[in-house]
Amino acid sequence: MWDPTRGPGGSSGGSAAALAAGLTGLELGGDSAGSIRVPAHFCGVYGLRPSFGIVPRYGSVSGHAPGTLADFDMAVLGPLGRHADDLDRGLDVLAGADHDRAPAWRLELPPARSSTLREFRVAAWLDDPFCPVDSELVAIMKTTLEAVRAEGAVVVEGKGPVGLAVSAVADGAERAGRAGRVVCRACGARRGGRGRGRVRVGPDAPLP
Numbered sequence: 001m002w003d004p005t006r007g008p009g010g011s012s013g014g015s016a017a018a019l020a021a022g023l024t025g026l027e028l029g030g031d032s033a034g035s036i037r038v039p040a041h042f043c044g045v046y047g048l049r050p051s052f053g054i055v056p057r058y059g060s061v062s063g064h065a066p067g068t069l070a071d072f073d074m075a076v077l078g079p080l081g082r083h084a085d086d087l088d089r090g091l092d093v094l095a096g097a098d099h100d101r102a103p104a105w106r107l108e109l110p111p112a113r114s115s116t117l118r119e120f121r122v123a124a125w126l127d128d129p130f131c132p133v134d135s136e137l138v139a140i141m142k143t144t145l146e147a148v149r150a151e152g153a154v155v156v157e158g159k160g161p162v163g164l165a166v167s168a169v170a171d172g173a174e175r176a177g178r179a180g181r182v183v184c185r186a187c188g189a190r191r192g193g194r195g196r197g198r199v200r201v202g203p204d205a206p207l208p
Helices: 013-020 037-043 084-094 135-150 164-191
Strands: 026-031 076-081 121-124 154-157
Touching: 013 026, 013 037, 013 076, 026 084, 076 084, 121 135, 135 154
Parallel strands: 121 154
Antiparallel strands: 026 076
């Protein structure tokens, strides 16, 4: 039974919803800040955010301003499936070299270093003043962490090395910079020159 009042999350929500509905057995998603992991969680399926550079992004424009070809920091493509084993198979299919780098590129993934929770160290960042989390969600996450601890894992709670407020400012500046470069190129093409433009940087900078 499905609840039509709720959404599947995003941005790969269509992929996760299709899996949950049984329309497909394997899907592809893009992730830079949770766009595979969040909808997988919302829909009760599995999602994997691979390490950067393992899955080629050629043909994907997610996270790019129009006309840009440069790698987009942190953005990756990865599989979604209805079981963890499906992710293993999906990564085997997807992993490889971008066609421009294939002549001198080889991927040899090592075997998993651990197989039980007691062998892992888990970092937990449950709340932040810049982006407060509902107390109900914090309570659920704390309960989850206690279960992880009970299995023998080492859990370290605390903020990350860069606060969310600083990260948001940097992201806004980077987005504004990309938009400015595209505008400059467009102006240059219309005027027959390289073009010039100004970009405002900061937390209130307009995003493309």
